[in-house]
Amino acid sequence: MSGHKAIYKTLYFWVITGIVLGIVIGLIPATKGFAESMQPFGTAFIRMVKMIIAPIIFCTVVTGIAKMGDMGKVGRVGLKCMLYFWTMTLFALAIGLVIVNLYKPGAGMDEYAAKLQNNQAEIAKVEAYAGKAKKMSTVDFMMNIIPTSVVDAFAKGEILQVLFFSILFGVALANLGDKAKNFVRIIDEFAKGLFRVVHYIMYFAPLGAFGAMAYVVASQGVEALYKLLFLMVGVYSTCLIFIFVVLAMVCRLAKFSLWRYLVYIKEEILLVLGTSSSEAALPRMMAKLENAGADKSVVGLCLPMGYSFNLDGTCIYLTMAAVFLAQATNTPLDLSHQLYLLFILLLTSKGAAAVTGGGFITLAATLQTLGTIPVASLTLLLGVDRFMSEARAITNLIGNGIATLVVAKWENALDEAKLARVLSGADDEYADDPEDMLILEESAETATVAVTSKS
Numbered sequence: 001m002s003g004h005k006a007i008y009k010t011l012y013f014w015v016i017t018g019i020v021l022g023i024v025i026g027l028i029p030a031t032k033g034f035a036e037s038m039q040p041f042g043t044a045f046i047r048m049v050k051m052i053i054a055p056i057i058f059c060t061v062v063t064g065i066a067k068m069g070d071m072g073k074v075g076r077v078g079l080k081c082m083l084y085f086w087t088m089t090l091f092a093l094a095i096g097l098v099i100v101n102l103y104k105p106g107a108g109m110d111e112y113a114a115k116l117q118n119n120q121a122e123i124a125k126v127e128a129y130a131g132k133a134k135k136m137s138t139v140d141f142m143m144n145i146i147p148t149s150v151v152d153a154f155a156k157g158e159i160l161q162v163l164f165f166s167i168l169f170g171v172a173l174a175n176l177g178d179k180a181k182n183f184v185r186i187i188d189e190f191a192k193g194l195f196r197v198v199h200y201i202m203y204f205a206p207l208g209a210f211g212a213m214a215y216v217v218a219s220q221g222v223e224a225l226y227k228l229l230f231l232m233v234g235v236y237s238t239c240l241i242f243i244f245v246v247l248a249m250v251c252r253l254a255k256f257s258l259w260r261y262l263v264y265i266k267e268e269i270l271l272v273l274g275t276s277s278s279e280a281a282l283p284r285m286m287a288k289l290e291n292a293g294a295d296k297s298v299v300g301l302c303l304p305m306g307y308s309f310n311l312d313g314t315c316i317y318l319t320m321a322a323v324f325l326a327q328a329t330n331t332p333l334d335l336s337h338q339l340y341l342l343f344i345l346l347l348t349s350k351g352a353a354a355v356t357g358g359g360f361i362t363l364a365a366t367l368q369t370l371g372t373i374p375v376a377s378l379t380l381l382l383g384v385d386r387f388m389s390e391a392r393a394i395t396n397l398i399g400n401g402i403a404t405l406v407v408a409k410w411e412n413a414l415d416e417a418k419l420a421r422v423l424s425g426a427d428d429e430y431a432d433d434p435e436d437m438l439i440l441e442e443s444a445e446t447a448t449v450a451v452t453s454k455s
Contacts, residue, residue, distance in 0.1 A: 015205055018274060023217050026214045026217025027217055038210065040211065058154075059188070063170075066174045066187075067296070081309075084403050085309040089312070093319050097341075097342060144160070166300075195287060198283045205274070235317055242395060247402055262398065265285065282307065289303065292423070310396070325381070359392060360381070
């Protein structure tokens with residue numbers, strides 16, 4: 001095994017550099033125009049990643065199920081995933097609700113809230129979100145899982161729709177048995193080609209992080225931050241409490257170290273920090289979790305499902321933002337109102353990833369359903385919502401990786417010896433930079449074959 005690489009040759013060093021440069025250029029008044037013009041770099045990187053997500057999910061899920069052969073296991077994994085997701089969602093919502101009531105970040109903001117709610121330009125922005133929110137309902141979300149056509153699902157990059165078709169196709173190939181063996185092998189080889197594309201895309205990660213961060217800091221400014229700093233601190237602190245208390249307990253029960261897991265996925269965390277999109281790290285997370293000993297079929301089912309059903313960070317934000325707006329507008333919320341809010345969010349939070357700007361739109365839909373907090377008060381959050389999206393996305397990413405490892409352990413589909421080896425740093429040369437993605441994929445493939453041959 002080779003020694004550690006020089007830090008300047010690692011991906012996370014260049015992503016950090018991109019983020020820091022973006023913040024500095026965005027804060028300097030003289031370079032504000034230049035910083036705002038950097039947005040296309042961030043957008044281009046996110047688009048490159050999104051273009052590869054749907055085919056990677058398809059290949060991973062189809063080959064995983066086809067090789068597994070046991071349809072009972074597929075249903076069992078899905079059920080265990082949903083049980084875990086609903087439990088964590090309830091924890092995240094409850095923690096957000098408790099802390100925002102104790103912390104009271106919206107207290108004393110009456111005048112500022114009234115001023116913003118009378119700003120026609122800000123109200124127009126909120127109405128655009130509220131208009132989209134009216135189109136969302138639990139039934140609509142459930143129906144949206146079924147694509148109008150397979151091509152449409154891939155064209156729009158709808159994760160749940162692609163997952164739905166992939167599961168059906170994987171089951172069909174599994175039932176065909178030896179007849180489909182060669183075709184499954186072709187899909188497997190195709191997946192290797194896709195991961196090589198991911199390896200090329202990752203070279204653009206530092207530039208994408210730089211462009212996204214520079215644009216946000218320059219366009220949002222710092223004025224809005226001062227008034228809403230308490231809410232931002234509250235959301236970030238609550239996310240940290242959730243990660244280092246709740247998820248740490250989950251990791252302890254599953255017998256692996258949270259800290260070592262976080263070190264293992266540090267590049268993915270930085271990618272999400274720079275781009276504010278947890279999807280940016282999805283392909284690498286799939287490869288890394290397989291490399292860490294989780295069975296390919298469990299990774300393929302659990303991780304994509306988590307991106308719609310296990311949004312821990314988004315749930316924390318939704319409860320805190322809703323009660324914050326009630327506090328800022330002096331809207332009374334007694335215990336019954338807050339329990340009703342919790343119930344609504346248990347349902348609406350599941351649609352938060354279904355559309356662009358999902359967290360904000362879900363909040364608008366929740367306020368409309370609740371009926372007590374004025375929807376116009378959302379103008380308070382327009383300036384800082386983007387700054388809080390990093391906390392949401394990183395918490396979502398961390399939570400989904402842990403969920404996958406836990407479900408794999410429940411299914412006896414986790415090579416715990418390999419997981420311990422990887423997290424302890426024995427395999428720490430993997431994924432230090434884009435070049436190592438190729439080594440990582442080969443290792444993940446070897447592990448998958450070994451697990452499949454045992455079952």
